[in-house]
Amino acid sequence: MEVYNGPHLMMNYEKENSRLIISWKSSPDNDLVYREELIEHLNIVLKIKPSQIIWLLDNLTFKVTDVTKKWVEENISQPVFRAGFVAINKDGFDQVAFVVGKDVLAYIDVMDIFKKNTISGFRPKYFATQTESEIWLNEEVGSKFSNEENESLSISFKGVDNNGKIVFEFKEIASKFDSTINYFKNISEENHFMRNNIAKYSSLTKREKETLRLIIKAYTNPQIADKMSVSENTIRTHRNRIWNKLEIHHFRDCLRFECFFN
Secondary structure, three states: OOEEEEEEEEEEEEEHHHHEEEEEOOOOHHHHHHHHHHHHHHHHHHHHHOOOEEEEEOOOOOOOOOHHHHHHHHHHHHHHHHHHHOOOOOOOOOOEEEEEOOOOHHHHHHHOOOOOOOOOOOEEEEOOOOOHHHHHOOOOOOOOOOHHHOOEEEEEEEEEEEOOOEEEEEEOOHHHHHHHHHHHHHHHHHHHHEEEEEEHOOOOHHHHHHHHHHHHHOOOOHHHHHHHHOHHHHHHHHHHHHHHHHHOOHHHHHHHHHHOOO
């Protein structure tokens, strides 16, 4: 039964399953439109009180800003979670399923709203297809994909597209979809960090880079001095110059530069 058909969102309710299926007909143009549609979604969810929710993200290409991610968490996710009508599956996840769209980066933005350090409370599950999400919600986990565990990862080079971009085909078993998306998310974040910090890293001298590499490996100043055959004072000087050039203030900040050594 259709319960909402807005500018960008469409919602259908399956009463027999207490399941609300939400799909993006088209992608919003800006944060304001995105928020307006989610407010409509919230009003309907609080009225219907479904125990299961499926989000279909196939047509969503809008990149959510960090400010709007926080707004969604505080004004959409938390009120639904506190209302308490969404059921918990046997595997401990809340019965909220997200089905990936064609734009994986937009999908990753949605995942960020529910990352582990947020306070929304929800633990959703992520799937490659609507069918897989429905199998999970119907508590048929393992009935369809139990034989897939023996299949190995496959990566194929597909050539270069019309825009000069290299194309790879990445095949993984469906049951590992969540971890696969997280893998791409980590690659995307690392690539973004390297692009934004390559100039800072390049400003380091060869000895400063070697010092940084050993710092990241948790060597102490005396240990680094011994390995590099210099005094501890020299290592302290290197460390201070590294901190200044990279514009960092804590040891944990320098750990992010490990990607430059891989």
